[in-house]
Amino acid sequence: MCPPNDGNGRGESEALALIERLLGSPPPPPGETWFGDDAAVLSVPGSPYRLLLATDSVVAGIDADLELTGLADLGWKALAVNLSDIAAMGGRPGRAVVSVVGLGASELEQLYEGLLEASSRYACPVVGGDLSSGSEVVVTVAVTGWSDGPPVLRSGARAGDRIWVSGPLGAAAAGLRLLRVARGEGTAPGTGTAPGRSAGKGASAGPGPQSRTTPAGPSSLVMAHARPAPAIREGIVAREAGATAMIDVSDGFAIDVLRLADASGTGLELDERSLPVAPGATLDEALGGGDDYVLIFTGPPGVEMAEAFAAAGLPEPRCIGSCTPGGSPRALSGRPLSAWGWQHHL
Numbered sequence: 001m002c003p004p005n006d007g008n009g010r011g012e013s014e015a016l017a018l019i020e021r022l023l024g025s026p027p028p029p030p031g032e033t034w035f036g037d038d039a040a041v042l043s044v045p046g047s048p049y050r051l052l053l054a055t056d057s058v059v060a061g062i063d064a065d066l067e068l069t070g071l072a073d074l075g076w077k078a079l080a081v082n083l084s085d086i087a088a089m090g091g092r093p094g095r096a097v098v099s100v101v102g103l104g105a106s107e108l109e110q111l112y113e114g115l116l117e118a119s120s121r122y123a124c125p126v127v128g129g130d131l132s133s134g135s136e137v138v139v140t141v142a143v144t145g146w147s148d149g150p151p152v153l154r155s156g157a158r159a160g161d162r163i164w165v166s167g168p169l170g171a172a173a174a175g176l177r178l179l180r181v182a183r184g185e186g187t188a189p190g191t192g193t194a195p196g197r198s199a200g201k202g203a204s205a206g207p208g209p210q211s212r213t214t215p216a217g218p219s220s221l222v223m224a225h226a227r228p229a230p231a232i233r234e235g236i237v238a239r240e241a242g243a244t245a246m247i248d249v250s251d252g253f254a255i256d257v258l259r260l261a262d263a264s265g266t267g268l269e270l271d272e273r274s275l276p277v278a279p280g281a282t283l284d285e286a287l288g289g290g291d292d293y294v295l296i297f298t299g300p301p302g303v304e305m306a307e308a309f310a311a312a313g314l315p316e317p318r319c320i321g322s323c324t325p326g327g328s329p330r331a332l333s334g335r336p337l338s339a340w341g342w343q344h345h346l
Contacts (some may be wrong), residue, residue: 016141029302033153036263038088038248040172041151052145054085060102060137071107072114073226079118079126081250084230084293086145088248090152090239093232094144101134111139149239152234152297157245157264159325161298164305164317166234168254170281170288173289175225221280223269227291229345236295241308244298252290252341258330261294267324272318273334287332288340298323 028034031050039054059067060080066074071228103111108131119126124143135202157163213248231248238246247260253275261268277286297317299305306316330337 007205014075029151031156033151037153037155038085038246039091039145039151040178041089041153042149043342048148050091050147050149050151052086052089052091052147052151053142054082054140054145055060055139055140061111065179066137068176068183069226070114071103071110072117074137075111075115076118076227077114078141079115079122079124079143080230080293082141082143083118083122083124083145083232084248085229085252087146087230087232087235087293088152088246088295089145090149090218090235090243092143092147092149092236093122094231096124096141096143098126099140100129100138100163100290101132101140102137103345115323121152122230147239152235152239152243152246153340154245154247154260154263155265157260157266157298157323158300159266161244161266161300161304162188162319163268163270163321163323164297164299164319165249165276165294166231166236166239166309166317167239167292167294167315168276168278168281168286168296169249169292170283170286170289171221171224171278172228172291172293172308173225174278174281175221175223176289176291177285178221179225183237186344194318195328221278224278225291228291230293231295233312234295234317236311237308237314238295238299238305238317241299242303243297243299243303243305246295249292249296251293251343252288253296254287254332254337255339255341255343257296257337258300258337261323261327263305264298264323265327267326267328268321268330268337269324270321270332270337274318276320284340288341308330 024033029043039052042051042053044051058064058074058081060074064074079096086093098115100108100111115126121226130193192250235246245260245264247256257268275286277283309317
């Protein structure tokens with residue numbers, strides 16, 4: 001669980017609510033979403049397409065420990081986390097602009113090595129940006145995307161919908177744990193605390209149900225942490241198959257699935273045995289570790305998501321439970337589900 005605020009600032013959820021109030025409330029035009037989802041949705045005059053806009057920052061020491069992973073990995077991650085927001089709407093990547101603070105010329109070359117690898121892999125050209133000096137390394141990316149149908153929002157789930165996960169959970173947190181252990185710190189598998197999104201300070205996931213760990217190659221886990229893979233194709237397939245709500249797992253499965261439930265006004269009944277814990281990860285890491293960038297999505301019982309994924313040549317998603325009427329209960333195998341995961345403390 002995240003530590004409480006120290007009294008000198010707001011937590012992330014409270015700060016976001018403040019910003020929403022400050023933005024005022026002229027409602028967006030029909031078909032547009034301006035705040036509170038993975039990306040903003042804008043209409044394109046005279047076109048059936050929707051424009052998607054997303055932005056995110058990665059900060060050295062918070063989102064990445066540069067003693068464990070390199071600047072090229074930071075560049076990859078800066079673009080990948082934004083593309084994951086496009087994926088969570090069921091969209092396709094468009095273009096990106098990149099702003100960098102705190103790096104010199106030789107360091108910029110390393111950063112852009114990874115950034116451009118991700119740009120090429122996911123067909124999202126970098127078309128501009130900005131540079132500034134500063135005492136901290138911060139990389140901010142803004143991306144566009146597009147959808148040829150209505151994007152999938154967090155708020156569309158309904159009672160009776162099944163809940164799916166597009167891929168394994170906990171790999172990134174397990175990879176970070178392995179890197180920390182190799183450096184002479186951290187804990188052994190199964191001892192109860194997931195590293196969380198923080199690279200070295202701040203929050204971590206709280207103790208959850210009894211941990212379980214299965215063997216895996218350490219290189220795949222480390223890569224899951226250093227170079228996350230946005231689930232772009234999975235998001236498109238889920239949208240086209242009839243997904244009703246969707247969110248990416250950035251801060252932790254538990255906190256993110258609860259965000260989807262909050263936005264949709266539903267309860268949750270999840271089956272712990274069905275959670276796709278990544279080989280080599282613990283259950284705690286799967287629930288609260290974050291940085292997995294797989295998708296949680298919902299769909300009516302008659303929608304065969306597994307068949308749609310198979311037809312697209314994608315690994316089968318896992319059905320992990322269903323949405324229930326009203327805002328409660330929100331349970332994991334009959335136990336209340338806590339919001340384990342990462343939250344910024346501002």
